[in-house]
Amino acid sequence: MPRIGHSRVVPNTRAPRIHLGPDHETALAGAVERGGGVLVPLADADAVVWAQGPDTFPAELPDSVRWVQLPSAGIESWLAAGLVDRRRIWTSAAGAYAGNVAEHATLLLLAGVRGLAEQARATSWRKAEFDTGVGTLRGATVAIVGCGGIGRAMIPLLTAFGAEVLAVTRSGIPVPGAAETVDATRTSEIWARADHFVIAAPATADTAHLVDGDTLAQMKPTSWIVNVARGVLIDTEALVGALRDNTIGGAALDVTDPEPLPAGHPLWTLPNALITPHIANPANGLTRALADHVAANVERFATEGRLLAVIDTERGY
Template structure:
């Protein structure tokens, strides 16, 4: 979920195997007529030893991009135009692996390059555990008034609330939501999941469609934004939604900054409309020095660090190996992207 790059030398480090992917849907093989043709795999912009090893472990062959290339592993989200150039010059490529769970940085390219024999996969679900852990940390820190205490220079009367038996709304039903529901089990919270459909999500007390978001916000003690960023979800949380939340409620955003209207959030915090917020993402991002949010006493801002490169590199390597095996055999690709939907 970050914009840091994997095209520099690195290793998985001592934390390899610390986390595992969390998927919200079962993996099914792609249709035979849509299966990519196996062949050499190019790792771009620059091969990285960890991911070269992952391709090799999956049975694949890494080679410089050429007329023989059948797949591209793209390791950065800051040079989507360069990827477009490679795809334009190499129409024989039939599979592209993207590095992040969210693919909003590639939204236009996905639509332009949407063709029957080009399969896109992302890291969706791969980073769910570290991101969900970060969200839980933000919740507990805010409810226990840690922002106030880390700024304090003297003893004060005790303050704080417990997360036990609270009401939570999670916006989004992907791997992060699945992992959050697992982490919340010991706390006995009641969770409502907001998603595109009303299909139940195991572990949630209730599942509602996005159109019902405004109906469930007034009862929430904590609202967690964990949805995909698309044209339809920009500013999903705006002034209206913040006004519907309880003055004692907390907002957590560990998805994309654009899902929340920054100006509306700033005003809601300044006026006491909500009790606090924890954000790992912002709009704009990075959040500029001097922005009013930095001065709010009831917010925790982390620099898109819910899933650090040290955490995500081994997870992406595992996803890559799995998808290379699918590329060469089973067809059971994980994280298949719908180019038109943008996730």
Template sequence: MEARIAIAPSAEVGQAYGRANSPDIDHLRSEIEKAVAAGGGANVPLDEANSLVWLIPGEPEQLRQALDDHPGIGWVQFPWAGVEKFAPSGLFRRPAVFTCAKGSFAGQVAEHALMLTLACLRSVVRQARTPRWHAVDPRSLHGLRVTILGGGGIAAELVRILQPFGCRIRVIRRRDEKVEGAEETLPPTALHATLPETDVLVVALALTPETRHVIGAAELAALPPQAVVVNVARGAHIQTDALAEALRAGRISAAGLDVTDPEPLPEGHPLWNDPRALITSHCADSAEYVLRMLCERVERNVHRLREGLPLEGVIDPATGY
């Protein structure tokens, strides 16, 4: 079918939304326009479009209005992997196909998860904050028991890059398809039985009402005291106060967080000063990488739309991701 693609925000929408069309936005639009053309599509105004690339974060009602005003739009592409701000609105149950960037950024995010894991095991934060010779016995990742919450692209890539470490890897996911390279793929109901046998817990799943605070005080207490907790998904997966208390009480050994709840953490929060907590600023993937991966996803999906093939990254209305 013909692929006529609009991109929002336009310069006018961006100004009305309160987000100045900075060079970054202009560059993003320009590169997406090139991706649309490379996929064989046409870049058109919204009134002429049958598809839409939506770049305005956290505004489901604005998107709903755009779709109400343009009922001919049958495909909407989001540039993010997580769409939890849109799922509760019911938008995904409309008669259109919604796709996101899930899986696109897995390479760099999995790499970041590995970095956080190694840094936690080797007490890098404590070493860096101690302004003197400070010998700390390191722990090796080799042969450790790793549990990954989530079975998407990040989990699959992390399992792959963990192979040289000879880890015993379990993946907990909603679907029952086995993740290649993992010793076991288990359902969410197996979480509590798995935690006591976990040395490294990596959170890498979509944020939904069911997974919000999936790791709280009870789950942290079930981990062995040498366990490391790593979160590269969304901050709200973990109860922040419970995590801070588990670290303070020595119920877990360290935490590596690329995401927090709230985000960013306020100045003076106990986690900032805890030498067992390594916090990065939701920066697991670089701007250049995100742009490149997103444009490749858009180009492939435009081509697939024209050829009548299934699109990549389709959002399941039932699960919201």
């Protein structure tokens, strides 16, 4: 007797054979099965889901492997290792962690604007001193440089606080919810215009030292910069100079250059600098977020849909 209200999905193709490596991680194994895949040894695989870094990745993949899912959003180390070939589709985890990183980036910006960096370190009641330094996101214009998954997840958060978003994207196609979107060739316009900056662009040859002495000099003395992308997007030496001279409000960084930031570095103790050690996307949240991403991509692979976060080897992300 047929069940009512429950239609059976008949897949277009047989269940894809997925190799999960290097280890059998339970959450990811479940995700592969949830997405309609079957776990197989590498030699029999149509696709590979990889849960660790490039060091342990197989030197050769069988020709049968048409797709490789990598576990991170940033893929510089994979490109540097020369592993990402053009014989198959490679996908990153870009977007999988966007919500968590957006939450952290919003926290860093709020903390900066309201003076929490210095308040959190105080050991006495410095009300009169701190009071005048407390700002607000209400009415502020926040530029999101590289407004992809993280930036898009930030827009409803910043909007709830009464801020407006100025989005910078490669295409310049209007980002929903942003007050304005400009394409990356017009990035130079934003430094003097926005009140605060969130750096969320991929690390490429074009974006290295995107924030340098010139751009810092154009910012307002109350501007905060948040970086949740990669440390190399900011010229650290120029930033330390601007923070020491108080030519900007401050910087709240979850990523640094160098990283890890060495003990004794001025960014640890400058009162207008706030460092979190690359934990916007903490390991305790990784597995669940990655599992959801893997399940979605396996399902798309099974039904020959468009995969999420396909790596563009030309652009390098």
